[in-house]
Amino acid sequence: MTNTRAVEPWTLEPLRRFIEEAGARLALITTPTGQVVAQHGFSRAVDVMSAAALGAAIAASTAEINRMLAEPAFRALAHQGVRHGVYLASFDTPAGPLLALIVFGSDSSIGLVQLFFEELVRELVAAAPIPEPRPKAVLAADFERDLHESLAALFGR
């Protein structure tokens, strides 16, 4: 049984294919600010929120280091642990920039994750809707409401 869920429906099938092909255990697609777009493998909302916040923070701090070094924008980070590897990457879509946090075990590899991540990005770019421009101030109340709606969509509550 699959436990892949998406707030944005156009991300669901590409993410499912990626999980199947790359053998990833956990996957989280968010905006650069940490708003969740889709997830696979998480069973608790609090874990999703923590992972999204940490992924966004790592991406932001790495991007800042890159800026200080006059390097191009943050693209990807990989960490190989004893039992798990972590791959964090940013990419652009017509719907805006996104972050992906992938956790994989010994039944996969960073090479496989990178290979199929390229395909995931291609599929998401092709599937992403082009948003209509609507200038809107981000309010704390909106953010909290969006967060609760996202978690409800991801965990079916």
Next chain:
Amino acid sequence: MKAGFGHVLDAITRVRGVHGAMLVAGEDGLVVAESLMEDIRGHAVAALAASLYQRFRRATQAAGVRRPEFLHLQAAGGSLLVVPALEGVLVVAVAAGDINVGLARLEMIRAAEAMG
């Protein structure tokens, strides 16, 4: 070709019918060095060949016959050959279907030994 280990691959790519050779980090599936024809996606071959080797390694270890020493995957349009070297590195070759497999295997084993 990436510098450093490139010379190890030269003898393999000189075998008639070999389209390219690579050194691949077996656990990561990443390219260490490569000498490939332009139309071969090196990083894809590296990731998938390493994954294939790791699965066969688990199978042979489960069967109690230790690690695979040579993989020869005969496809419809050619062959994929894999020989393990030291430190978890794999020697991978992409070749035509009618290649002299024995000669290619010999050169791949020599390349693996040269890694040590």
